[in-house]
Amino acid sequence: MGKTGRRIRAIITALAAAASLTACAVLPQGGGGGQQSQGGSAAKPAQWRNSDLKSVMEESGDVTEKDDFALAVNREWSLANSVPDGYSSYDPFVARNFEVNDELKALMTDRTPYSDADAEQARQNTQNYYDLWMDWETRDELGMKPLLDLLGPLFEVETLDEMTEYLSDEKTACNATELAQCYASSDWNDTDHYAVYIDRMDVIFKDTMFYQSMDYDSWQQEPYYNILIRHILERMGYSEDEATKILADGFRFEKDVAEYCMTLEELSAEDAVKKQNNIRTAEELEELAGDFPIMGIIDANETEGSDRYILCEPDWLEAMGTLYTEENLERIRSYLIIYTAQDYAQLLDRETYELYGDVLNGINGASGRISDEEAAVGMVGRFLPGQLGRIYSERYVKQETVEEVTALAKQILDEYRSMLQKEEFLSEETREEAVRKLDNIRLHIAMPQVWEDMSALHVSGPADGSNLFKAQDEMGSFLLARQKTYINGTVNHQYWTSSPQDINAYYNPRENTVTICAGILGGDFYNTEMTKEELMASVGCTAAHEISHAFDSSGCHFDEKGNLRDWWSPEDYTAFRGRADKLVEYYDAIEPFPSVHCSGVLVQAEAIADLVGMKTMLKLAEKEKDFDYDRFFRSYAQTWKMISSEQNEYYSIIQDNHPLAYLRVNAVVQQFPEFYETFDIKEGDGMYLAPEDRLAVW
Numbered sequence: 001m002g003k004t005g006r007r008i009r010a011i012i013t014a015l016a017a018a019a020s021l022t023a024c025a026v027l028p029q030g031g032g033g034g035q036q037s038q039g040g041s042a043a044k045p046a047q048w049r050n051s052d053l054k055s056v057m058e059e060s061g062d063v064t065e066k067d068d069f070a071l072a073v074n075r076e077w078s079l080a081n082s083v084p085d086g087y088s089s090y091d092p093f094v095a096r097n098f099e100v101n102d103e104l105k106a107l108m109t110d111r112t113p114y115s116d117a118d119a120e121q122a123r124q125n126t127q128n129y130y131d132l133w134m135d136w137e138t139r140d141e142l143g144m145k146p147l148l149d150l151l152g153p154l155f156e157v158e159t160l161d162e163m164t165e166y167l168s169d170e171k172t173a174c175n176a177t178e179l180a181q182c183y184a185s186s187d188w189n190d191t192d193h194y195a196v197y198i199d200r201m202d203v204i205f206k207d208t209m210f211y212q213s214m215d216y217d218s219w220q221q222e223p224y225y226n227i228l229i230r231h232i233l234e235r236m237g238y239s240e241d242e243a244t245k246i247l248a249d250g251f252r253f254e255k256d257v258a259e260y261c262m263t264l265e266e267l268s269a270e271d272a273v274k275k276q277n278n279i280r281t282a283e284e285l286e287e288l289a290g291d292f293p294i295m296g297i298i299d300a301n302e303t304e305g306s307d308r309y310i311l312c313e314p315d316w317l318e319a320m321g322t323l324y325t326e327e328n329l330e331r332i333r334s335y336l337i338i339y340t341a342q343d344y345a346q347l348l349d350r351e352t353y354e355l356y357g358d359v360l361n362g363i364n365g366a367s368g369r370i371s372d373e374e375a376a377v378g379m380v381g382r383f384l385p386g387q388l389g390r391i392y393s394e395r396y397v398k399q400e401t402v403e404e405v406t407a408l409a410k411q412i413l414d415e416y417r418s419m420l421q422k423e424e425f426l427s428e429e430t431r432e433e434a435v436r437k438l439d440n441i442r443l444h445i446a447m448p449q450v451w452e453d454m455s456a457l458h459v460s461g462p463a464d465g466s467n468l469f470k471a472q473d474e475m476g477s478f479l480l481a482r483q484k485t486y487i488n489g490t491v492n493h494q495y496w497t498s499s500p501q502d503i504n505a506y507y508n509p510r511e512n513t514v515t516i517c518a519g520i521l522g523g524d525f526y527n528t529e530m531t532k533e534e535l536m537a538s539v540g541c542t543a544a545h546e547i548s549h550a551f552d553s554s555g556c557h558f559d560e561k562g563n564l565r566d567w568w569s570p571e572d573y574t575a576f577r578g579r580a581d582k583l584v585e586y587y588d589a590i591e592p593f594p595s596v597h598c599s600g601v602l603v604q605a606e607a608i609a610d611l612v613g614m615k616t617m618l619k620l621a622e623k624e625k626d627f628d629y630d631r632f633f634r635s636y637a638q639t640w641k642m643i644s645s646e647q648n649e650y651y652s653i654i655q656d657n658h659p660l661a662y663l664r665v666n667a668v669v670q671q672f673p674e675f676y677e678t679f680d681i682k683e684g685d686g687m688y689l690a691p692e693d694r695l696a697v698w
């Protein structure tokens with residue numbers, strides 16, 4: 001017993017810190033604003049039918065490429081396929097996900113040793129964790145005991161002073177949850193060096209806005225708290241009344257704190273990083289926090305002695321000083337119990353695991369359960385992403401893939417440079433900055449070329465008499481010890497903040513890095529038999545899309561090193577906005593469902609990236625001999641084939657900052673003369689857009 005709890009939080013905090021570095025992924029993702037536009041001024045684009053819906057494909061009959069390109073190209077595939085059980089959509093990303101999962105499962109059960117010592121250690125650690133996860137006998141035998149042991153010292157806290165000691169003293173700070181997150185990450189202002197970030201505690205409902213509109217009665221209808229957490233509390237031995245009180249106290253504390261926290265909308269806004277970039281000394285933190293033991297928590301997380309602290313939300317820390325009182329002691333304790341129970345739910349016994357799955361299914365509108373093997377692989381990937389990536393790369397990534405994709409990406413960067421050099425709306429000053437930024441983009445292709453040293457990590461397995469809770473403790477101890485070495489240290493930019501097995505590509509403004517993970521270099525996206533046209537339509541457009549994020553509305557706040565610095569002149573930025581606003585209007589006018597419009601504001605950055613991606617590849621195509629445009633455009637359309645449920649489409653329209661799949665085809669290709677020439681598009685055709693209405697942001 002001891003520090004296990006704090007360890008799992010350390011793992012989650014460290015991994016979340018890494019995840020927060022990745023932005024602008026090519027994959028559709030939830031979150032981020034989500035206001036719904038109610039109509040634009042002019043209905044410029046044709047109202048294509050939403051061909052992401054299979055029903056539309058079934059009813060459409062023969063439609064030509066001239067009238068609806070996405071529908072005509074992808075209809076046959078859509079009619080021949082369906083959405084798999086437990087999913088709300090099917091597309092090349094989901095298909096590729098199945099392939100990668102099979103590869104990962106094979107890695108977990110193949111016990112052949114690796115000759116490379118680091119890979120062999122990664123194999124043992126990941127397989128030990130996998131085996132522990134699959135060891136239901138031990139898990140059922142232990143039942144709730146590991147969680148009770150973990151929370152023991154928290155149950156004994158009787159005064160605020162004891163709570164302070166509990167939160168600050170490494171020997172007794174075994175709380176799974178902490179009231180602040182402290183972690184080392186590259187400094188927003190000097191990306192070559194580490195800073196320590198102080199961020200607010202998590203809340204169950206990720207958007208703090210939620211708590212403002214919710215009262216105690218409506219909260220009681222929420223299944224997540226009131227079925228899942230209640231079940232765990234009752235299994236821990238609390239009576240129904242006691243569990244009700246803990247749940248209510250915890251909610252009230254969250255609600256009080258949430259009032260002083262940034263909302264999801266504020267965190268997704270263009271100026272969010274600037275608002276969070278509050279440099280403070282340790283003395284200033286201490287003064288702001290009042291009795292709240294911020295320095296004790298910093299110590300317990302091995303982040304003391306940093307030359308630079310960045311306080312993400314000053315209002316929150318000040319509020320903690322006010323809320324950290326003897327009167328609130330029970331509420332604080334309840335919050336810590338609830339959050340710890342939630343963190344560990346998936347690591348407990350079968351009964352809890354099944355209930356956890358049922359509740360989540362209810363919330364997400366899914367059904368069925370993924371296999372234990374797939375779930376176990378998922379947890380290995382969550383807690384040991386780098387180690388799993390190490391052996392995945394060793395087994396599945398070919399150096400020739402790295403070389404071919406790197407060469408293509410470099411060609412795209414060259415083309416991009418000449419586009420920037422010719423761009424008329426940029427002043428000489430901004431152009432120079434833009435080219436310097438482009439020339440400093442780091443390419444991370446397929447897998448890291450340098451791996452961070454993890455030789456000190458040893459995860460014991462069932463043969464050592466271990467269990468999942470001990471494994472969390474081992475992983476957490478390692479991560480905290482490593483964090484200590486980061487303090488005031490230099491950042492190694494060759495390390496990745498994501499995993500090679502991810503089916504994704506993204507631009508990271510804080511590192512000025514374009515990453516194309518090995519996971520996306522397979523399936524429909526990539527194979528060595530592809531023609532030049534097919535390669536350019538998939539990986540090429542993806543790479544060019546990501547590069548363009550360096551020059552979009554969020555990328556413009558970070559310079560060539562990834563430091564927070566505005567390098568656009570205000571006049572140039574205004575000119576850029578004018579072009580972008582035309583695009584916003586164009587998307588606002590599109591209606592995927594009757595009277596439901598796209599939100600141009602929501603999708604603008606991604607829509608611009610799609611456009612620039614296509615433009616760059618068409619510029620490159622000009623240099624190719626006998627380029628097959630027909631094949632290129634068809635391959636591009638196939639990259640975005642999709643069968644989706646209506647709910648999923650609707651959810652995407654209001655939540656996803658990427659345009660819908662059929663629009664990533666039609667709304668992009670109709671902006672380019674090459675498309676009109678290839679398919680002989682004329683005025684009156686569904687794919688026709690008058691030249692003066694066509695979009696060109698870059």
Ligand SMILES: [Zn+2]
Pocket residue numbers: 024025026545546549605606609
């Ligand atoms: Zn993107």
